[in-house]
Amino acid sequence: MxxxxxxxxxxxxxxxxxxxxxxxxxxxxxxxxxxxxxxxxxxxxxxxxxxxxxxxxxxxxxxxxxxxxxxxxxxxxxxxxxxxxxxxxxxxxxxxxxxxxxxxxxxxxxxxxxxxxxxxxxxxxxxxxxxxxxxxxxxxxxxxxxxxxxxxxxxxxxxxxxxxxxxxxxxxxxxxxxxxxxxxxxxxxxxxxxxxxxxxxxxxxxxxxxxxxxxxxxxxxxxxxxxxxxxxxxxxxxxxxxxxxxxxxxxxxxxxxxxxxxxxxxxxxxxxxxxxxxxxxxxxxxxxxxxxxxxxxxxxxxxxxxxxxxxxxxxxxxxxxxxxxxxxxxxxxxxxxxxxxxxxxxxxxxxxxxxxxxxxxxxxxxxxxxALWLALWLAPLLARSDASRRARASSGTDASRRALGSSGADASPSALGSDDPDVSRRALGSDDHDAPPRLAISAGPRSAPLAPARHAVATFVIASLLALFALAAAPEYLAQRTELAKDGGADFRAVAVYVREHARPGDAVVFGLADRRSREPRLALRLYPDAFAGLVDAQLTTPYDALPGLWDEVAPLAAVAHDLDAPTVWAIDATGVPRGGDEQRVTPIDPEVMAEAGYRLAGTEPFARMTVSEYVRVP
Structure with missing residues (x-):
């Protein structure tokens, strides 16, 4: 019925x-x-x-x-x-x-x-x-x-x-x-x-x-x-x-x-x-x-x-x-x-x-x-296998032989767990109108023995698919949590750490330019100001928080180079590393301008997208 x-x-x-x-x-x-x-x-x-x-x-x-x-x-x-x-x-x-x-x-x-x-x-x-x-x-x-x-x-x-x-x-x-x-x-x-x-x-x-x-x-x-x-x-x-x-x-x-x-x-x-x-x-x-x-x-x-x-x-x-x-x-x-x-x-x-x-x-x-399709397909096989094991372990009664031959299809309703068709259909995991036609679930209570198997299969499939999805996403998840994960290799913190470890109070810092203000090296100073404590920001003319725009107003190096009197000047430049097919245009610190100001290049430390150069005053 x-x-x-x-x-x-x-x-x-x-x-x-x-x-x-x-x-x-x-x-x-x-x-x-x-x-x-x-x-x-x-x-x-x-x-x-x-x-x-x-x-x-x-x-x-x-x-x-x-x-x-x-x-x-x-x-x-x-x-x-x-x-x-x-x-x-x-x-x-x-x-x-x-x-x-x-x-x-x-x-x-x-x-x-x-x-x-x-x-x-x-x-x-x-x-x-x-x-x-x-x-x-x-x-x-x-x-x-x-x-x-x-x-x-x-x-x-x-x-x-x-x-x-x-x-x-x-x-x-x-x-x-x-x-x-x-x-x-x-x-x-x-x-x-x-x-x-x-x-x-x-x-x-x-x-x-x-x-x-x-x-x-x-x-x-x-x-x-x-x-x-x-x-x-x-x-x-x-x-x-x-x-x-x-x-x-x-x-x-x-x-x-x-x-x-x-x-x-x-x-x-x-x-x-x-x-x-x-x-x-x-x-x-x-x-x-x-x-x-x-x-x-x-x-x-x-x-x-x-x-x-x-x-x-x-x-x-x-x-x-x-x-x-x-x-x-x-x-x-x-x-x-x-x-x-x-x-x-x-x-x-x-x-x-x-x-x-x-x-x-x-x-x-x-x-x-x-999950539903696999449960409908696999659960009868599991039930049939379970019935076979029970039959082999039984004394060979007629009930065991029927279970072996039809996966419980001839068993009495009370032996199958429910006499109520509605309860049986809910236990199966779907009403009969929900299943695809070729996998339709019986409306009668005799389908009830498959319910635990179907639920088990469906739960296992769902958990497995979620686990596989998470595993597929794991490499990207881990890549997002590396030091250089942002913007194809943003390295502001690495540069700031290097400056903090090598610069001394009284030194000066100058920055090259990039085609996009959001990539300029001087953002290392703004994002990690403690690393630059005690250093002279030689190019700053107006700080960003005194302006209606987002960024600092700075002077070109040539305009301030001859006013430098620090024993060491740290020059931080952006590099023209291609990103997404777009070559970054940069204006680096000019060594000739530094030489004219009385400084010689003592060394350079490369990073992912920036370089830090040390200029010392010529005696």
Whole structure:
């Protein structure tokens, strides 16, 4: 006897990656306001799982966070955050307003914990923990508890995420803000009625997210798709609330957007980087490593295709989060690429890091599907093998012979563990409408003996796939935590350490120039000032915190060389090492100018991207 299809709760112990079965819609009030008692334990369990995954992700991300040297973009963060409040406000009026909120948060953070790499990057590692925890919560609401857990684990080990955790920039905070704002939005649209104050809070949250990271405005399109895909259809009051909240958020951020537009010239460096290429979109953007990208895309496509195929058969509906997740993956990237090609260079793989939750949710769907298929295929073999062993150990009774011949298909229902078809189907890990036709699970209770085997196989496959994914990501994870990991070999700290060990108080230091201010050697002095304590900064004319721009104002060496009177001058130069096909243009310290000032070259120490030369005064 076959029972009619029914909907499983989101965190049913069955594999929940399958679409929700179609059924007559309940009343809107019943759908929007389910009985609270059963939900409370599930909500607590989801909260605990999310918290544990988040803590693990933060710990994994923070491990080795202080090992890599700072690089140019992080120099902008640290130097801006170390300004006084009036200086920071003046700077944001001219440049980098798109990072202003992050700089303000980092200012407070540095006041509390100091400016070391371990300190500043801890903020990003905490944000990665919140990102992974939010992914668990959102995945549970949209696809089920197991999908949410798988996605949270994937988020913790994804190379893009582990990179964000050791980067003193706003991208990790932006990704965390994106997922939690979406969680709040999903909670609102599931209500039959949401007070205006709730939509007002949503508007403030969206506005704050946009100020934190301008590209989070693209979440509006993702939320629009989620609203359209919600079933049962939201009430008109909900739609009006979202429209009003979104309009309010955009109105609040309009002055910020206008100011950011006036500072668009700061993106000029993107013209030197040909980021809009397939390898960056498909690999660098989220997976970083080619091997991880291949595995990730195969699993993601498997999950999407299998879910849509099951829905196409007509007996099930797609999960509520499938379309918004697809929109989240596709629309922000497509929008930035379109602007990049048609208007001006505006795409960078880091700019769509806030799409990480959607990417890992799609990969999680694939992991679930593969686990379900293998469980359906392997579990009967395991059960048959187990029955054979029991038969050989038995006294040769008729019951043993039936078990050997049919894997328990002729056994009595009571011997199989349950007389209730619904209980039996849940124990199998899927209702019969969830399985592919060729692997359909029997509706009757006689299938129950396979349930433990199927659950065991599914759990083993999921754990194995997650372990393999983590192993594939491990080389990139370790590479991200080496001293020269940033920007193709940033070595500011190594140079600072060398100067600290060899220079003496009263010596002078001069710096060569690079084509990009964020790569100039003098950033070693600003990032590691203790190493240069007691040295004369011969070229400095106006310090950066007295200017509305990001960097110091300096004089050319020729203008100050004849004023040098230090016994030793340390000259720090950038080298023209190619990076990503772009030859770095540098202006090194001219030995002839130093000779004319009365100094001779005593030695040179090369580093990855800089050199330190010692000039001593000629007697």
């Amino acid at each position: 076959t029972s009619s299809p029914r909907s499983a709760p989101p965190d049913d112990p069955a594999l929940p990656g399958d679409p929700v079965p179609l059924e007559p819609h309940p009343s809107p009030r019943a759908a929007m306001h389910p009985v609270r008692a059963p939900r409370a334990p599930r909500a607590r369990r989801t909260a605990w799982i999310a918290a544990l995954v988040g803590l693990a992700a933060a710990a994994v991300g923070y491990a080795g966070a202080g090992v890599p040297s700072y690089w140019g973009d992080e120099a902008a963060s640290v130097m801006s955050a170390e300004r006084s409040w009036p200086s920071l406000v003046a700077m944001l009026g001219e440049v980098d307003v798109v990072h202003g909120l992050y700089y303000a948060l980092l200012h407070i953070w540095i006041d509390l914990l100091g400016p070391s790499e371990w300190s500043t990057r801890a903020l990003s590692s905490i944000a990665v923990g919140l990102l992974a925890a939010g992914t668990v919560v959102l995945g549970t609401r949209w696809f089920g508890a197991r999908a949410g857990l798988i996605a949270g684990v994937l988020c913790a080990v994804l190379p893009r995420t582990t990179y964000l955790a050791v980067e003193a920039r706003s991208y990790a905070l932006a990704a965390a803000a994106a997922v939690w704002l979406t969680i709040a939005f999903v909670a609102l649209i599931r209500r039959e009625r949401a007070g205006r104050w709730r939509w007002g809070l949503y508007a403030l949250g969206l506005a704050a997210a946009i100020v934190l990271f301008l590209h989070l405005a693209l979440l509006v399109f993702v939320h629009a798709v989620a609203l359209a895909a919600q079933r049962p259809r939201p009430a008109r009051a909900v739609i009006r609330g979202w429209v009003a909240g979104t309009a309010l958020a955009l109105a609040l951020t309009l002055p910020f957007v206008v100011l950011a537009f006036t500072q668009k010239d700061q993106l000029g460096y993107l013209a030197l980087r040909d980021w809009a290429r397939p390898e960056h979109v498909l690999v660098t953007q989220w997976f970083v490593s080619p091997g991880v990208a291949v595995a990730g895309w195969i699993l993601a496509l498997t999950g999407v295709v299998a879910t849509l195929a099951a829905a196409r058969r007509g007996r099930v509906a797609a999960p509520p989060g499938l379309w918004p997740v697809l929109a989240w993956v596709v629309l922000p990237t497509a929008a930035l690429l379109l602007v990049d090609v048609v208007i001006t260079k505006s795409y960078s793989p880091r700019y769509v890091a806030f799409c990480v939750p959607a990417v890992v949710l799609l990969v999680a769907l694939g992991v679930e599907r593969v």
